[in-house]
Amino acid sequence: MYTQALNSSDGDDRGIEDAARAAAFQARIDDDERIEPNDWMPAAYRKTLTRQISQHAHSEIVGMLPEGNWITRAPSLRRKAALLAKVQDECGHGLYLYAAAETLGTSREELVDLMLSGKAKYSSIFNYPTLTWADIGTIGWLVDGAAIMNQIPLCRCSYGPYARAMIRVCKEESFHQRQGFEIMVTLCRGTEEQKAMAQDALNRWWWPVLMMFGPPDKVSQHSDTSTKWKIKRFSNDELRQKFVDATVPQAQFLGLTIPDPGMTQNESGNWVYSEIDWAEFNQVLAGNGPCNRERLAARRKAHDDGAWVREAAAAYAEKRKARLLAQAAE
Amino acid sequence: MTAANIKVSETPLVLYALRRADDALILGHRLSEWCGHAPAMEEDMALANMGLDLLGQARELYAYAAKVEGRDNDEDKFAYLRDVRQYRNLLLLEQPNGDFARTMVRQFFYAAFADLYWRAMMKSSDPTLAAIAAKSEKESAYHIRHSSEWIVRLGDGTEESHRRAQLAIDDLWAYTGEMFAVDDSERGLIDAGIAIDPGTLKAQWQKTMTSVVNEATLALPKSDWMQQGGRSGRHSEHLGHLLSELQSLQRTFPGATW
Numbered sequence: 001m002y003t004q005a006l007n008s009s010d011g012d013d014r015g016i017e018d019a020a021r022a023a024a025f026q027a028r029i030d031d032d033e034r035i036e037p038n039d040w041m042p043a044a045y046r047k048t049l050t051r052q053i054s055q056h057a058h059s060e061i062v063g064m065l066p067e068g069n070w071i072t073r074a075p076s077l078r079r080k081a082a083l084l085a086k087v088q089d090e091c092g093h094g095l096y097l098y099a100a101a102e103t104l105g106t107s108r109e110e111l112v113d114l115m116l117s118g119k120a121k122y123s124s125i126f127n128y129p130t131l132t133w134a135d136i137g138t139i140g141w142l143v144d145g146a147a148i149m150n151q152i153p154l155c156r157c158s159y160g161p162y163a164r165a166m167i168r169v170c171k172e173e174s175f176h177q178r179q180g181f182e183i184m185v186t187l188c189r190g191t192e193e194q195k196a197m198a199q200d201a202l203n204r205w206w207w208p209v210l211m212m213f214g215p216p217d218k219v220s221q222h223s224d225t226s227t228k229w230k231i232k233r234f235s236n237d238e239l240r241q242k243f244v245d246a247t248v249p250q251a252q253f254l255g256l257t258i259p260d261p262g263m264t265q266n267e268s269g270n271w272v273y274s275e276i277d278w279a280e281f282n283q284v285l286a287g288n289g290p291c292n293r294e295r296l297a298a299r300r301k302a303h304d305d306g307a308w309v310r311e312a313a314a315a316y317a318e319k320r321k322a323r324l325l326a327q328a329a330e
Numbered sequence: 331m332t333a334a335n336i337k338v339s340e341t342p343l344v345l346y347a348l349r350r351a352d353d354a355l356i357l358g359h360r361l362s363e364w365c366g367h368a369p370a371m372e373e374d375m376a377l378a379n380m381g382l383d384l385l386g387q388a389r390e391l392y393a394y395a396a397k398v399e400g401r402d403n404d405e406d407k408f409a410y411l412r413d414v415r416q417y418r419n420l421l422l423l424e425q426p427n428g429d430f431a432r433t434m435v436r437q438f439f440y441a442a443f444a445d446l447y448w449r450a451m452m453k454s455s456d457p458t459l460a461a462i463a464a465k466s467e468k469e470s471a472y473h474i475r476h477s478s479e480w481i482v483r484l485g486d487g488t489e490e491s492h493r494r495a496q497l498a499i500d501d502l503w504a505y506t507g508e509m510f511a512v513d514d515s516e517r518g519l520i521d522a523g524i525a526i527d528p529g530t531l532k533a534q535w536q537k538t539m540t541s542v543v544n545e546a547t548l549a550l551p552k553s554d555w556m557q558q559g560g561r562s563g564r565h566s567e568h569l570g571h572l573l574s575e576l577q578s579l580q581r582t583f584p585g586a587t588w
Contacts, residue, residue, distance in 0.1 A: 064366040064374070071362045075579035075588035076406045077355075077392075080362070081385045087365050088378035095371055133579055133588070183588075191586050298367065306369025308494070309430045312487025319486060 018042075029230050034160035037103040045229055049159050050104045051120075052231065054111040057097035059123035060090045062115075062295050066130045067139060075133055082179055083136060089172045096168060100161040116300050124281060125212050127289030134187055134194075134201035140180010142202075142209045142247065148173050149243045150213065158230040181250065188254045195255075202251065203259045210273070211281045213240040244271050336403055336411045342515040344399045345418065346525060347459075348408065349561055351391030352419035355409055356569070357440060358384030359576060360427055369430055376476055380437070383469040390462050397458075410580035414563065414570050421560040422505035424569045428498065431491065434480040435498035441473035442538045443509045446531040455523040478542045485546025496548050507556025509535075 021040050028035065035041055064087050071087065074080035098108040114120035125143055130136065151173065154166040187198040214220060214236040226232035234242075248271045251258050262274050283289065338344065361381030368374040392405035422440060427433045448470050451463035484495040510528045512520065519525035543550050559565065579588070 061366075061371065068366040071365055072359060072575050073578050075410075075586075077385065077389050077409055079588055081382060081389070084362050084365065084378055084382055084385065088375055088382070091371055091374045091378070095375075098371075186588060190588075191583065193583060194586055302367045302369070305367075306373075306430065308488065308490045309369035309373075309484070312491030313483050315491075316483040316487040 026228075029158050029228075032230075033158075034163065035158050036160045044225065045231075046104050048226060048229070049162065049231065050101055050106055050111075052226075053097055053101040053104070053162055053165075054106070054114070055121050055123075057094045057101060057111070058115040058120060059126065060094035060097060062122045062126045062299060064090050064094075065295055065298055066126055066128070066291070067136060069130045070133060070136050073133070074136075079183070086140075086176050086179065089176065093165075093169045093172070096165040100165045103161045112303075116296070116303055118287065118296060121285065122295075123212060124284045124289065125208050126295060127284050127292045128205065128208050129291050131204070132197050132201060134184070134197040135205070137180050137183030137187060137198065138201040138205045140176050140178075141184050141250070142180075142205055143212070144173050144177040144180055145247065146209050146212045146243050148177060149239050149246075153233040153239075154231075156230075156233065162231075184254055184256075188256065198254070199256055202256050206259050207276060207280075208284075210240055210244070210276055211284075213237075213243065215278065215281070216276075241270055244273055245269070334411070335413050335416060336407045337401075338403065338408075338412070338416065339399055339401065340515075341398070342519055343456075343524065344395050345515055346519055347391050347395035347398065349418040351388045351395060351408065352417050353423055353440075354384040354391065355388035356417070356419040356572065357423040357436075358382070358388060359572060360423065360425075360433075360436075363427055364433065373430075377433075380469075380473050380476070383466075383473070387462065387466050387469070390465075394458050394462065406580070410577045414565050414573060416563060417560075417565065417569060417573070418563065419560050419565075419569075420505065420508050421557055421566055422502065422508065424560070424566060424572060425502060425505065426568055429494055431484050431494035432498040432502070434477050434484065435495065435502055437473065438477035438481050438542070439502060439506050439539075440509070441470055441477050442542075443506075443528075443531065443535055444470040445474045446534055447526070447528065450526040450531065454525065459524065474538075478538075481542050481548070482546045485543070485548040492547065495546065499543070499548060500551050503551045503553065504555055504557045507554075508558050508560060511558060511561065513561065 022042055025035075025039075025041060025045075028039075035045075067083060067090075068087050071080065071083050074083050098111065101111055102108055111120065115122065125146075130139070148170060151166050151170050155163055155170060157163045157166065184198055187194040217223065217235045217237045220236050223232060223235060227235075248258065248263070260274050264272050266272050284292065287293075338348070340348070358381045361377050361384065364374070364377045365381075366374065368377055388409075389405050392408045395408065396403050396405065420440075422436060425432075425436055445467070448463045448467040452460055452467060454460040454463060481495065484491040486492070510532045512527060512529060516525055520527045539550055580586075
């Protein structure tokens with residue numbers, strides 16, 4: 001699994017050799033070839049992808065918590081089953097993504113430890129609380145909607161295992177997004193209280209969702225090389241604009257108001273939104289969002305409380321192996 | 331729909347379907363509480379998976395109860411607008427999750443029963459119950475495999491896991507007798523071939539208990555005192571809290587559609 005070892009070369013030739021390999025690598029990328037785990041890749045490409053894929057995996061796992069918060073309170077059995085199935089899907093996405101990250105040579109355990117220790121990040125959006133049932137609809141509609149905008153281009157990402165994971169993930173995400181929108185439709189056609197609940201949820205989630213696309217292009221630190229390596233195919237601002245343009249008509253259909261009164265459509269039909277509060281975004285990333293502490297604490301607790309179970313499974317597997325060996329020796 | 335409790339005409343067949351539906355709903359609900367908090371991601375998936383199977387069984391059984399009853403009740407009214415005294419599930423299934431050992435022991439006790447029960451119910455003279463049984467049997471076969479494997483891993487794992495698994499067995503054992511109990515309302519259905527007599531499953535269930543628990547290096551309790559009451563709405567103190575969470579939205583916004 002530690003393919004990095006394959007990339008090492010000795011002595012003075014390394015610089016020249018790596019320069020030649022880097023050029024060949026870039027030529028493959030430019031030809032839209034897929035890079036596979038055993039292929040040579042620049043250390044920085046490996047590092048960037050490990051960071052991005054593992055953060056993506058962490059987001060799926062932490063993202064189970066805000067929605068999981070409503071499984072026991074879902075208002076109908078149909079909604080309860082759909083929500084439980086959705087959160088289960090997210091766990092599955094986390095597993096695909098950790099497996100994709102592991103092909104780059106770092107184990108899932110190491111990656112998870114980085115998240116639990118606060119050294120690796122997960123999506124800023126999951127640091128916001130789910131206060132009402134309408135938040136569950138809004139998360140499906142907007143958060144999954146934004147995730148799809150981000151992930152569809154990743155289906156063509158240059159790294160094969162990541163691209164293939166994204167194809168599977170996107171299919172399920174678009175189903176979740178439709179489910180979320182359907183919850184919103186039901187609320188908006190329901191009682192006045194339900195409609196107000198839906199509007200309040202949109203008010204609270206709109207800006208955090210726009211922040212999911214990351215910092216504006218002029219300050220995004222990873223974009224240049226990610227674009228050159230075809231990990232990223234559209235800029236943060238391009239994707240954010242695409243999302244806003246797709247979402248405004250959906251809000252209109254629901255009869256909801258986007259909490260940005262200054263919004264206007266320009267001559268090319270794009271909706272021009274107001275300045276995002278980047279100070280809030282930076283605070284959330286720095287660990288100071290409304291739920292950062294709770295989210296990490298919940299994941300750490302699950303990890304710590306489960307330690308004896310994992311130890312038991314490992315001890316049993318060892319015993320079993322020893323018994324089978326002893327049997328074979330007889 | 332109002333927020334008051336619904337009235338249910340508990341004819342023997344309606345009551346029968348409701349009891350099994352409540353079993354599946356309450357256990358499914360308990361499993362769903364684990365979501366995001368399990369000891370490993372694989373186990374998060376497995377617990378949600380079993381929870382979903384059980385929720386699906388509950389919905390089919392409620393739908394059937396509603397059809398047989400012929401009033402305007404439906405799955406959501408049965409689930410959300412009956413209080414503790416109207417719920418009919420086994421006491422075992424409303425017990426709190428506790429640690430992972432307790433959850434798995436509860437699952438193992440019930441799945442070992444449900445697997446036999448649904449297989450036998452495939453021969454029910456009631457075609458709907460037979461069809462529900464045919465679907466549920468496939469699911470319970472997975473649940474018994476998963477939970478019995480964990481009982482062995484925990485029992486024969488570390489000292490700590492052995493201690494926890496034994497404690498859970500000792501604490502939950504007294505709730506197992508209720509699975510095999512029959513009252514007058516069920517006796518008629520058994521005589522008519524609609525229901526099976528759960529007493530006939532006990533020897534086989536006991537055999538599974540003994541073989542798995544032995545393999546796990548654990549022991550079954552000697553005590554044969556068994557708690558009862560769930561089937562007639564006399565529950566433990568745990569169910570009220572579960573229902574207050576489960577039903578909160580329906581109770582707060584009476585009559586709304588979700």
